[in-house]
Amino acid sequence: MLGLIRIGAYLLSGFTIWHFFDGSGIDGTSLVQRLALDSAHGMIFGVCAGVSQYTGVDVSLIRFAWALSCLYRGLGIILYILAFIIMPA
Template sequence: MENRKLTRSNHRMIAGVCAGLAEYFGWDVTVVRVVYTLLTFFTVFSGVIVYVVLWIVMPEQSNKDNYRDRMNDRLNNR
């Protein structure tokens, strides 16, 4: 069994919540974003509250591939 963790993705448009959900469940991120948008409109914008809560609760994905980490590693290894 694969050890997966639900995190916000680095491939984000706003906060990475939809992309993180798509990566966790193996779905297409575009489909998740479209479904989220439709659900938000049809539930009188309560999806915005859910998105903000998930933004706060979901940890950010830590990747050693981003620019900031590479620069910190380079500066600290001198």
């Protein structure tokens, strides 16, 4: 079970990093939105809502993945706090 959670966390982080760096269009213009907090649609600080808006994935799936990562040695809690500090409002 922990192996599946670990694989899921690796896939989620790899997908997020891929979205950060894959953003140039054909003519060199940027097609990527900025990753920012979405406090209007967020439950606590708007981190999951901001990630959902950035990636286009449903916010419920983002929250579920984040909750699963919290069960793995509390890693999700640390990542959530870091994301809140790093992401612009």
